[in-house]
Amino acid sequence: MPVFRYTGRDRRGRIRRGKITSDNRKEAVSKIKEMGIAVTSIEELKGILYKEVNLNVKKVKNQDLVIYIRQFSTLLKAGISVVETTNILARQTSSKLLKKALEDIANSLEEGKPYSDSAEIHRKIFPPLFINMMRAGEAGGNLDEILERMAVYYEKQHNTTQKVKSAMMYPATVGIISVVVVVFLLSTVVPAFADMFHSFGGELPLITRMVLGLGDFFKKYWWLLLLICLFNLLGIQYLRSNKTTRYYFDFALLKIPVIGKLLQKASIARMSRTLGSLFASSVPIQHSLTIVERIIGNEVLARVIRNSRNSIEKGQSITVPMEKHWAFPPMVTHMIAIGEKSGTMDLMLDKVADFYETEVDNATDQIKALMEPMMIVFLSIMVGVIVSAIAVPMFSIFETIQ
Structure with a gap:
């Protein structure tokens, strides 16, 4: 950028x-x-x-931020002042970056500056949603209620994110382990047997020759495989960093069977929970949509949110662009339309968020249940082929010896 x-x-x-x-x-x-x-x-x-290089260095963990907001809400509800609460949490947090930011905020608060303005200086640590919600709470005099809502919001977001990561990491971890095992067998075990086979002479079976050739390839060109993996990672990073290519990258992700549905549900849950929290805190709708557009994490849905903001500026319903897009199920648009007409938008959005957060939980469990036997079968086939490549010529050798 x-x-x-x-x-x-x-x-x-x-x-x-x-x-x-x-x-x-x-x-x-x-x-x-x-x-x-x-x-x-x-x-x-x-x-x-x-040129922007994002290595995700010096970033506060999401878990530390969730714990901080929950503790902030609890202490404020207990009647402790914002300044004292900030000083207490600055001493207790395990994150050095968050500790430094809270110390700066505490000094600003003692000078009479609002919390939101003080936190805005540390935008890399505190998300725009949190800052805007705090500003709304300061203006409305209900900071304790806003913080409670933010604590619930970030806890739910953290749980949903962890669920999605867990579903994605499981097959990735098993896949990596499978590749490591196969490469180990091809580069060390199989060549040892190959020397023995050659000493007995004769022509090796086709499956053995194929496996031996693959093993030689790994031994000679392992660096090429590492380069391919590195270029793939850099390519994905580039696709995600450019706004135009990010749209097509996210579009492709949403079209992946099973995984795409999970990502779609997680994005809708994030959008609904965020919008619901912002509406409940009386943040203007256009500003709320701008915030959601930036944090939704999927450019396909972000464009629809942007069109919804333009639709409101033209005096139309927020749901007009959503109804025309395949990424938004009818249930979502119907619930939002009902909330828009009845003035209960925050309640309806919370209901949508609850539904899709449950859907994410169910989807992650289904993915794990589906991927486990598939990965076991894949690994069994790979190891079975290698074992067969070793066993078939050994039977021939035994027959020759007898």
């Missing part, structure tokens, strides 16, 4: 300078305005030094 250097003034009239990554200048200005900064100048930085 391009990097932009900007200069502007915040709500207190102070000059603010910084850098921000965005797809284009217009979107960069929009992001800066959402930070409460009026842009006076902005320029794109050129050159290789300003």
